[in-house]
Amino acid sequence: MDRLLRRVRDALRGAARPERPGAPERPPPPSRAALRAAFREALERAAGRWLTARDEEEARRRIEAEFPGERILWWEEDPGERDLREAGVGVDRADLLVAETGTVVRTHATREAARLSLLPPVSVFLAREEDLVPDLPEALRRLAPRHRAGRAHTVLVTGPSRTADIEKELVIPAHGPRELLVLLLEAPEGGRAPGEERRRG
Amino acid sequence: MGRASPFRRRARRALGNPVLARNVLRATDTSLAHRREVVAERPDWEDLRERAAALRRHTLARLDRYLREFAENARARGVQVHAARDARAAARLVSELARRKGATRILKAKSMATEEIELNAALARRGFRPLETDLGEYIVQLAGERPSHLTAPALHRSAEEIRDLFLREGVIREGTALPRDRRALARRLSLSARETLRSRLLEADLGVTGANFLVAETGTVVLVENEGNIRFTTTTPPVVVAVAGIDKVIPRLADLGILLPLLTRSATGQRAAAGVSLLSGGPGERHVVLLDNGRTRMLADPEDREILACIRCGACLNTCPVYRSVGGHAYGWIYPGPIGALLAPLLRGRGEDWELPFASTLCGACAEICPVKIPLHEHLLRLRARAARAGRRGIGERIGFRAFRFLAGREDRFRLAARLARRMEGPLLRLGLLAAWTAAREAPRMARPAFHEMRGDHGPAAS
Amino acid sequence: MRIALFVPCHVDLLRPGAARAAARVLRRLGHEVRVPEGQTCCGQPALNAGYFRDFACLARRLLDLLDRDEPDAVVAPSGSCVAALRVTGPRHLGLSHPLLDRLYEFSEFLTRVLGVTDVGARFPGTVTWHDGCHALRGLRIREGPRRLLRAVRGLTLVEMEEPDECCGFGGTFAVKMPEVSAALGERKARAVAASGAAYVSATEPSCLVQIEGVLRRRGSAVRAVHLAEILASGEGGDGG
Ligand code: SF4
Numbered sequence: 001m002d003r004l005l006r007r008v009r010d011a012l013r014g015a016a017r018p019e020r021p022g023a024p025e026r027p028p029p030p031s032r033a034a035l036r037a038a039f040r041e042a043l044e045r046a047a048g049r050w051l052t053a054r055d056e057e058e059a060r061r062r063i064e065a066e067f068p069g070e071r072i073l074w075w076e077e078d079p080g081e082r083d084l085r086e087a088g089v090g091v092d093r094a095d096l097l098v099a100e101t102g103t104v105v106r107t108h109a110t111r112e113a114a115r116l117s118l119l120p121p122v123s124v125f126l127a128r129e130e131d132l133v134p135d136l137p138e139a140l141r142r143l144a145p146r147h148r149a150g151r152a153h154t155v156l157v158t159g160p161s162r163t164a165d166i167e168k169e170l171v172i173p174a175h176g177p178r179e180l181l182v183l184l185l186e187a188p189e190g191g192r193a194p195g196e197e198r199r200r201g
Numbered sequence: 202m203g204r205a206s207p208f209r210r211r212a213r214r215a216l217g218n219p220v221l222a223r224n225v226l227r228a229t230d231t232s233l234a235h236r237r238e239v240v241a242e243r244p245d246w247e248d249l250r251e252r253a254a255a256l257r258r259h260t261l262a263r264l265d266r267y268l269r270e271f272a273e274n275a276r277a278r279g280v281q282v283h284a285a286r287d288a289r290a291a292a293r294l295v296s297e298l299a300r301r302k303g304a305t306r307i308l309k310a311k312s313m314a315t316e317e318i319e320l321n322a323a324l325a326r327r328g329f330r331p332l333e334t335d336l337g338e339y340i341v342q343l344a345g346e347r348p349s350h351l352t353a354p355a356l357h358r359s360a361e362e363i364r365d366l367f368l369r370e371g372v373i374r375e376g377t378a379l380p381r382d383r384r385a386l387a388r389r390l391s392l393s394a395r396e397t398l399r400s401r402l403l404e405a406d407l408g409v410t411g412a413n414f415l416v417a418e419t420g421t422v423v424l425v426e427n428e429g430n431i432r433f434t435t436t437t438p439p440v441v442v443a444v445a446g447i448d449k450v451i452p453r454l455a456d457l458g459i460l461l462p463l464l465t466r467s468a469t470g471q472r473a474a475a476g477v478s479l480l481s482g483g484p485g486e487r488h489v490v491l492l493d494n495g496r497t498r499m500l501a502d503p504e505d506r507e508i509l510a511c512i513r514c515g516a517c518l519n520t521c522p523v524y525r526s527v528g529g530h531a532y533g534w535i536y537p538g539p540i541g542a543l544l545a546p547l548l549r550g551r552g553e554d555w556e557l558p559f560a561s562t563l564c565g566a567c568a569e570i571c572p573v574k575i576p577l578h579e580h581l582l583r584l585r586a587r588a589a590r591a592g593r594r595g596i597g598e599r600i601g602f603r604a605f606r607f608l609a610g611r612e613d614r615f616r617l618a619a620r621l622a623r624r625m626e627g628p629l630l631r632l633g634l635l636a637a638w639t640a641a642r643e644a645p646r647m648a649r650p651a652f653h654e655m656r657g658d659h660g661p662a663a664s
Numbered sequence: 665m666r667i668a669l670f671v672p673c674h675v676d677l678l679r680p681g682a683a684r685a686a687a688r689v690l691r692r693l694g695h696e697v698r699v700p701e702g703q704t705c706c707g708q709p710a711l712n713a714g715y716f717r718d719f720a721c722l723a724r725r726l727l728d729l730l731d732r733d734e735p736d737a738v739v740a741p742s743g744s745c746v747a748a749l750r751v752t753g754p755r756h757l758g759l760s761h762p763l764l765d766r767l768y769e770f771s772e773f774l775t776r777v778l779g780v781t782d783v784g785a786r787f788p789g790t791v792t793w794h795d796g797c798h799a800l801r802g803l804r805i806r807e808g809p810r811r812l813l814r815a816v817r818g819l820t821l822v823e824m825e826e827p828d829e830c831c832g833f834g835g836t837f838a839v840k841m842p843e844v845s846a847a848l849g850e851r852k853a854r855a856v857a858a859s860g861a862a863y864v865s866a867t868e869p870s871c872l873v874q875i876e877g878v879l880r881r882r883g884s885a886v887r888a889v890h891l892a893e894i895l896a897s898g899e900g901g902d903g904g
Pocket residue numbers: 351467510511512513514515516517518540567570571572573574575577
């Protein structure tokens with residue numbers, strides 16, 4: 001490594017050192033409702049599905065009703081590899097939703113947790129209104145402290161897995177989930193989202 | 202004309218394959234159309250390009266600092282960071298690791314760096330056969346080929362060819378009813394690969410990936426994908442190694458806010474890739490191999506350094522009229538198209554690689570599309586001059602241009618030469634000596650008189 | 665204005681009509697057009713082949729010669745030669761010359777300097793436009809020629825598919841990589857044919873040589889005409 005660094009240093013001896021460009025100007029943050037609408041549109045464009053529920057209770061009922069007879073794995077179960085392989089549906093928390101692209105951001109603590117939204121054929125993310133951010137720069141701004149602090153494993157997921165490697169024909173799924181749903185827990189007017197206390201369970 | 206050059210020979214072979222010609226053109230057209238659509242949505246596109254270009258140039262000019270920062274931060278997160286001076290050293294590092302771990306099952310994510318170091322061949326010499334998990338890469342692996350595009354390795358193959366390949370290799374069982382319609386077939390084949398590979402994605406000893414970016418401030422390996430195969434490759438095996446060129450380093454996580462949208466929109470015309478993994482350390486044992494392999498040499502030249510700004514989106518291939526006609530294999534190395542015609546001579550530098558800067562019309566479409574604003578055609582021209590200076594173009598060409606300069610240096614000499622050429626034109630054509638032009642085109646005939654020979658109403662005398 | 669006409673060697677030897685036509689259009693607009701004597705080649709072939717010294721030598725000679733009478737502007741019916749002298753030369757080998765600020769490609773001179781779009785031409789027929797790469801990307805010429813063409817009486821402008829894709833000429837590329845060059849030419853010829861136009865036009869004579877060569881080999885009836893030849897035809901001209 002030291003030799004490599006030396007070669008790099010030698011190569012750059014006397015080089016002009018252009019400055020870092022400034023950050024792009026950010027548009028003013030849109031309203032919550034606009035973010036929601038934008039996220040939903042982008043998610044659906046990426047072949048994801050959008051659901052809402054008033055609280056976590058209702059969310060569970062909705063998911064169970066959507067996938068009757070399927071083995072549904074919840075993130076708090078701390079599922080093992082065997083569960084992951086047998087489950088039909090994996091339900092994970094979302095940390096952030098990126099409105100511009102319909103992207104779900106999730107940081108995992110363990111290898112198994114990272115596979116909850118990968119192995120089961122259906123991946124569901126539960127999110128709350130305050131998880132909505134307008135765009136990727138904002139999402140990265142919020143993510144950065146976790147990664148600066150130490151080990152962290154984050155995925156940014158946009159729609160179900162896909163491939164276009166054969167004749168550019170878009171095919172869903174590829175190796176990951178064939179379906180991706182985002183279920184938003186709606187905050188009551190002006191209030192905090194229900195289930196707040198269970199966050200990042 | 203003498204013996205045709207390696208590029209010309211390979212290009213001829215490609216041009217003689219109508220299936221390939223059709224596939225390449227159709228695939229690149231599709232990518233360009235998708236790109237156009239999503240670029241149009243971003244009114245700040247040009248601003249993003251400017252910033253990305255400035256950011257990349259800034260980073261490369263301070264790569265010593267950022268590279269050290271990356272290594273320190275990755276190590277702080279438990280990652281073992283290795284440096285490899287050349288392809289052989291890098292391949293040895295990875296295959297040594299495989300041997301040490303007794304890794305019989307190796308998953309591989311699509312990566313140009315591992316292609317560059319010919320990792321699969323190195324692993325094969327030690328008896329390892331890794332599984333290429335990206336569908337396109339899997340197809341070229343089965344076919345015993347190399348990728349023909351930076352982001353779509355099998356784009357030169359038709360669905361029918363892939364069907365035959367899958368049948369031959371047992372990916373699909375003989376006798377399976379398959380749709381005839383091309384699009385339905387493509388779909389069916391893609392899904393069958395998913396089924397066949399599934400079990401192998403669930404058990405593995407070692408994962409090998411590349412990296413789209415390495416973030417200095419957090420020691421993060423950034424991987425961009427669509428299929429989910431990279432997430433398997435980085436979470437199934439207990440040990441994962443990422444091989445990445447030192448040019449992949451970016452200063453901060455926030456810089457992804459500029460680079461990721463440029464990359465995915467330019468590469469596949471997607472607003473965002475289906476999966477982006479930010480891996481700052483484990484879970485599990487993590488290695489990063491930082492690959493030099495000619496990059497510090499490029500870094501030392503301020504002009505060559507700019508070429509290292511490339512983020513391997515492949516857009517310059519899609520828009521290049523030459524690439525669109527002959528595909529990637531004609532270039533003779535794993536980096537094709539305009540960027541390949543620069544990287545091959547500068548990184549690998551074989552005699553035949555120095556022909557690639559001449560395999561271009563210098564039309565400039567590449568520079569126009571490049572998300573990090575590398576003036577590719579200007580670099581191609583610059584490398585032509587370097588090749589000429591180094592005498593790589595042959596003594597005949599050098600004398601020829603010197604003679605041309607002598608003739609065109611005075612009008613009387615030039616007129617004399619032009620008249621002679623005009624006299625010879627007929628016989629040369631009749632003897633078929635202008636075949637390089639006339640094999641596919643009618644030759645233009647020289648004007649009698651030429652403009653400057655006119656003395657009269659519209660000629661020089663009337664001025 | 666006192667205009668010096670720069671007639672590049674390929675125009676001189678292969679398509680003198682384009683230079684005659686350009687002179688006619690400029691004179692018809694009331695300008696004084698001279699053709700400085702002694703012109704040969706600007707050295708572009710050497711530039712593109714990487715022989716920068718040979719290029720610089722020829723380029724300087726030509727620029728001095730064109731500037732001898734200190735014209736108000738120098739105009740050439742070729743985008744590639746102007747781009748070689750005005751854009752590529754300065755960028756790559758520090759070529760500099762007081763004339764470079766007054767050196768223009770024909771159509772850009774009309775639209776950007778003179779601010780003219782209607783030159784009073786008549787040209788009955790359907791025309792499709794090919795964007796030569798050097799004019800397009802080197803000199804940023806895209807809309808100007810189209811505006812000029814739309815103002816021509818009797819002319820219908822139709823766009824071909826991908827008018828900005830290279831025709832495959834590329835200087836020495838055309839004979840060093842003839843098969844690839846021809847493949848690109850074929851694609852361009854197909855696009856021209858599919859447009860349904862009777863003429864294909866460009867501001868670059870070498871593109872026209874390539875496109876015409878392929879069209880003729882295909883037995884196509886489509887004719888390749890230089891922009892200047894179109895603009896010179898009609899009432900004021902003698903039909904090119
Ligand atoms: S040179 Fe530019 S356009 Fe080509 S692959 Fe690299 S980043 Fe993309």
